[in-house]
Amino acid sequence: MPLRLDSRDAGFAAAFTALVDGRREADADVSRDVAAIVAAVRERGDAALADHTRRFDRHDLDSSGWRIDRSTCDTALAGLDPALRQALELAATRIAAYHAAQRPADSSRTDEAGVRMGARWGAVEAAGLYVPGGRAAYPSSVLMNAIPAKVAGVDRIVMVTPTPDGVVNPLVLAAAALAGVDEVWRIGGAQAIAALAYGTERIRPVDVVVGPGNAWVAEAKRQLYGVVGIDMVAGPSEIVVVADKDNDPAWIAADLLSQAEHDPTSQSILFTDDAGFADAVAAEVEAQLGRLATGATARASWDANGAIVTVASLDEVPALSDRLAPEHLELAVADPQALFDRVRHAGSVFLGRHAPEAVGDYVAGPNHVLPTGRRARFASGLSVLDFMKRTSFIALDAAAIAAIGPAAVALATAEGLPAHAASVAARLEA
Ligand SMILES: NC(=O)c1ccc[n+]([C@@H]2O[C@H](COP(=O)([O-])OP(=O)(O)OC[C@H]3O[C@@H](n4cnc5c(N)ncnc54)[C@H](O)[C@@H]3O)[C@@H](O)[C@H]2O)c1
Ligand SMILES: N[C@H](CO)Cc1c[nH]c[nH+]1
Ligand SMILES: [Zn+2]
Numbered sequence: 001m002p003l004r005l006d007s008r009d010a011g012f013a014a015a016f017t018a019l020v021d022g023r024r025e026a027d028a029d030v031s032r033d034v035a036a037i038v039a040a041v042r043e044r045g046d047a048a049l050a051d052h053t054r055r056f057d058r059h060d061l062d063s064s065g066w067r068i069d070r071s072t073c074d075t076a077l078a079g080l081d082p083a084l085r086q087a088l089e090l091a092a093t094r095i096a097a098y099h100a101a102q103r104p105a106d107s108s109r110t111d112e113a114g115v116r117m118g119a120r121w122g123a124v125e126a127a128g129l130y131v132p133g134g135r136a137a138y139p140s141s142v143l144m145n146a147i148p149a150k151v152a153g154v155d156r157i158v159m160v161t162p163t164p165d166g167v168v169n170p171l172v173l174a175a176a177a178l179a180g181v182d183e184v185w186r187i188g189g190a191q192a193i194a195a196l197a198y199g200t201e202r203i204r205p206v207d208v209v210v211g212p213g214n215a216w217v218a219e220a221k222r223q224l225y226g227v228v229g230i231d232m233v234a235g236p237s238e239i240v241v242v243a244d245k246d247n248d249p250a251w252i253a254a255d256l257l258s259q260a261e262h263d264p265t266s267q268s269i270l271f272t273d274d275a276g277f278a279d280a281v282a283a284e285v286e287a288q289l290g291r292l293a294t295g296a297t298a299r300a301s302w303d304a305n306g307a308i309v310t311v312a313s314l315d316e317v318p319a320l321s322d323r324l325a326p327e328h329l330e331l332a333v334a335d336p337q338a339l340f341d342r343v344r345h346a347g348s349v350f351l352g353r354h355a356p357e358a359v360g361d362y363v364a365g366p367n368h369v370l371p372t373g374r375r376a377r378f379a380s381g382l383s384v385l386d387f388m389k390r391t392s393f394i395a396l397d398a399a400a401i402a403a404i405g406p407a408a409v410a411l412a413t414a415e416g417l418p419a420h421a422a423s424v425a426a427r428l429e430a
Contacts, residue, residue, distance in 0.1 A: 001303060002282070002285075002302055002303065002305075002306030002307050002308055003015075003019065003306065003307040003308070004278075004282075004307075004308050004310075005019070005307065005308070005309045005310070006275075006309075006310045006311075007309065007310065007311045007312055007316055007320075008312055016309070016320065016323075019269075019307055019324075020323045020324055020374070022305070024235075024236060024265045024267060024305055024373070030215050030216060030219050031219055031223075033190075033216070034190040034216055034219040034220050034223055035223060037052060037189070037190040037191050037194065037216075037220070038190060038193075038194040038220060038223055038224065040052070040191075041191050041194035041195055041198060041200065042194060042198045045195075045200035045201050046066075046200045046201045046202050046203075048191065049061065049187055049191050049192075049195055049200060050062065052189065052191040053162075053186070053187055053188075053191070056162070056188070056189055056191075057162045057163060057164045057165070057166075057187075057188060057189075058164060058165050058166070059163065059164075059165060059166035060166075061186065061187075064163070064166040064186065065186065066185060066186060066187075066202060067183065067184065067185055067186070067202070068168065068173060068176075068184040068185075068186065070177070070182075072173060073173040073174065073176045073177035073181070073184065074177050076170040076171070076173035076174040076177065077173075077174040077177040077178055079170070079174075080170075080171070080174050084171070085174070087362075087363075088139065088143070088171075088174065088175060088178060089178065090363055091140065091143055091362055091363045092143050092147065092175075092178050092179060094363055094364065094365040095143050095144065095147045095365055095367075096147050096150075096151065097365060098364075098365030098366055098367075099147055099148045099151045099365075099367070099383070099384050100151055102148070102151070102383050102384040102385065103121075103151060103152070103384055104121045104384075104385065104388065104390075105121075106118065106119060106120045106121055107119050108393075113400055113403040113404050114396070114397060114399050114400035114403060115394065115395070115396055115400045115403075115404065116394070116395040116396075116400075117392070117393065117394045117395070118392070118393060119390045119391065119392045119393070120390070120391050120392075120393065121388050121389070121390055121391075122153075122388065122389065122391065123152040123153035123154045123155070123387055123388050124152075124154055124206075124207040124208050124229070124387055124388070124389065125154070125155050125156060125207055126154065126155065126156040126157075126158060126204070126205070126206040126207050126208075127149045127154045127156070127157055127158065127206055127207065127208050127209075127210065127387050128158045128159075128160060128193075128196035128197075128206040128208070128209040128210070128228070129142070129145035129146055129149065129157065129158065129159045129160070129181070129209075129210060129211050130145075130160055130161075130188075130192065130193065130196075130209065130210070130211030130212070130213050130217055130221075131145060131159055131160070131161040131172065131211060132161070132162075132188075132211075132212055132213050132214070132217070133161040133162040133163060133164065133169070133172070133188055134162055134164065134188065134189075134214055135214075135262075135263060135297070136262070137161070137169035137171070137172050138172070139169070139171040139172050139174070139175040140175075140361060140362050140368065141211065141212065141368070141369065142159065142161075142172055142175035142176050142179060142181070143175055143178070143179055144367050144368050144369050144382065145159070145210055145211045145369065145382065146159065146175075146176070146179035146180065146181050147179055148367065148382060148383060148384045148386065148387060149210075149387045150179060150180050151384050152384045152385075152387035152388050153387075153388075154387050156182050156183070156204075156206070157179075157180065157181050157182045157183075158181075158182065158183045158185070158196065158203070158204075158206055159176055159181045159183065159184045159185070160184075160185045160186075160187050160188065160192040160193075160195070160196060161184070161185075161186070161187075161188060162186070162187065162188020162189060162192070163186045163188075168186070183203075185202075185203060188213075188217075189213075189214075189216045189217060189220075190216045190217065190219065190220035192217075193209055193213075193217060193220035193221055193224060194220060194224065196209050196228065197209060197224040197227045197228040198227065205228070206228060207228060207229060208228055208229035208230065208231075208386065208387060209221060209224070209228050209229070209230055209231075210230065210231035210369070210382055210386055210387075211231070211234070211369060211382075212234035212235070212369050213234070213235075214235070214236070214263070215235065215265075218233045218234070218235045221233060229386075231369065231382050231386040232371045232375060232379040232380070232382075233371065233372070233373065233375055233379075234327075234369050234370060234371060234372055234382075235265075235372045235373055236262065236263045236265040236266045236267070236372060237259045237262040237263065237266045237267075237327060237328075237372065238259060238266065238267045238268070238269075238324075238326050238327040238328065238372055238373075239255065239256065239258070239259040239267075239268050239269070239326065239327070239328045239329075239330065239357055240269045240270075240271065240321050240324055240326040240328070240329050240330070240346075241255050241256060241268070241269070241270050241271070241330040241332060242270075242271045242272070242314065242317050242321070242329070242330065242331050242332065242333060242339065243270065243271075243272050243277070243281070243330075243332040243333065244272065244273060244274065244277070244314065244332070244333050244334065245272070245273075245274035245276065245277040246334065246353075247277070247332050247353060249277065249280035249281045249283070249284045250284050250288070251332075251353070251356070252270065252281050252284070252332065253281050253284035253285040253287075253288050254288060254356075255330055255332075255356050255357060255358075256268040256269075256270060256281070256285060256302070256306070257285060257288055257289065257292065257298050257302070258356070258357060258358045258361075259301075259328065259357065260297070260298040260299075260301035260302045260306065261292065261294035261297055261298040261301075262297070262301075263297065263301065264297055264300035264301050264304065265301065265304075265305065266301040266305065267301065267305040267306065267307075268301065268302060268305070268306050269306065269307045269308075269309065269324065269326070270307070270308045270309065271309050271311055271314075271317050271320065271321070272308070272309075272310060272311070273310070273311050273312065273313055273314050274310070275310050278308050278310050281308065282308060285302060285306075289302070314333060314339065317339065318339060318342035318343050318344075321343060321345075321346065322343065322344050322345045322346075324374065325345035325346065325371075325374040325375070325376040325377045326346055326347065326376065327346075327347040327348070327370045327371065327372045327376065328346070328347060328348055328349075328350065328357045328360070328370070329343065329346040329347075329348070329349045329350065330349075330350040330355070330356070330357055331349065331350065331351050331352070332352070332353045336351035336352050337351060345376050345377050346376050347370030347371050347372075347376045347380070347381055348360055348366060348368075348370055348381060366381065367381040367382045367383060368381075369381060369382035370382075398427070398430070401424070401427045401428065402428060405424045405425075405427060405428050406428065408420075408421075408424045409421045409424050409425050409428070412424065
């Protein structure tokens with residue numbers, strides 16, 4: 001059974017703090033294991049990839065094939081059931097439209113001293129996309145990772161995804177073809193992240209690695225940041241649903257289970273101001289769990305990490321939710337905008353009774369790769385900017401350096417750096 005809390009109870013503050021602080025992710029053992037995997041890939045390249053794939057994904061890359069070529073992906077797209085293809089295309093179009101609006105503009109201005117300065121945005125040359133494939137394959141994550149990279153103008157888009165037992169998901173390949181992925185490699189876990197970062201005999205290294213994944217993937221990204229750029233840490237999915245009694249308990253139960261079914265370490269939390277509604281949702285969750293094909297995973301997540309929090313007033317919710325900084329926040333209340341205006345930390349917010357989080361996982365448009373584990377306090381969802389960087393520029397003529405150069409000479413001299421001072425002073429004397 002999930003945790004049940006009531007904000008009016010004496011022990012609420014401590015119990016809620018324990019919920020906020022509860023760790024569902026990598027422990028020290030994962031860090032050590034990942035460090036060993038990363039070192040092995042760095043030292044032994046493809047041989048280490050083959051060993052780890054045999055061990056964790058249970059197939060032999062030399063016989064099942066390392067790379068899936070473009071024509072296989074195109075064939076998968078051509079062979080898709082028409083209704084599914086339409087759905088994938090609708091998703092791709094909407095994701096592309098949302099992300100196109102994120103493209104940043106270059107800037108340039110000349111100030112009163114005559115100094116022209118600004119910034120020019122450019123894409124990284126090569127991006128690695130991690131598409132999870134361990135417990136489930138996510139064609140939607142192919143689109144969410146690849147489309148912003150494409151919009152940014154990345155030259156080489158490299159996807160890695162594990163194929164457990166050698167089984168390839170044709171919808172994942174179709175999505176890769178639709179999104180214009182250049183390379184698809186059948187590797188996963190920490191070893192795939194290390195291969196993208198350092199390169200191996202077969203796989204050329206990339207400049208940035210993005211995408212969600214399990215604890216080993218997340219830890220590998222953390223350890224390799226600096227060798228490559230990363231987006232953020234996107235781990236096991238989470239949802240906070242805020243619902244008043246005017247909702248259908250069955251809808252809200254389904255919303256909670258939609259994220260619980262991802263992973264036993266996922267987390268679903270309900271806030272409501274009505275104890276009777278809380279009971280109704282709890283009962284609905286139990287009923288729906290019995291009917292879900294993913295019931296075992298969802299049950300494990302709900303029992304270990306789920307929570308139902310009854311509050312005296314929904315006014316309390318923004319402050320409580322901000323402490324969780326959830327990946328997803330659903331506001332199924334009469335005036336969702338008023339609550340949203342008071343929320344500071346969340347990866348993505350869903351406003352209104354007809355905005356279930358699952359629509360954002362697939363077709364709404366904004367990215368579903370979002371910070372988890374309270375990282376929405378400082379991180380944002382995957383965007384075009386994760387594939388771009390800014391180069392600043394400064395242009396001066398004789399008048400401009402005459403105006404600001406003496407201050408630079410003074411500061412360089414004060415810092416004890418005479419070559420800096422001389423470099424500027426030479427232009428002042430000319
Ligand atoms: N936050 C987001 O935006 C978002 C989006 C989609 C999915 N997700 C999350 O991504 C996660 C995907 O996890 P997954 O496991 O299904 O797939 P995955 O592809 O992330 O991980 C599978 C890989 O993990 C490695 N692995 C498994 N057991 C290991 C072990 N004992 N030691 C070392 N390596 C091991 C293997 O290499 C395997 O290939 C889920 O938690 C899901 O909730 C998050
Ligand atoms: N909810 C996940 C992100 O947290 C993304 C996803 C993919 N498919 C279904 N859901
Ligand atoms: Zn989901």
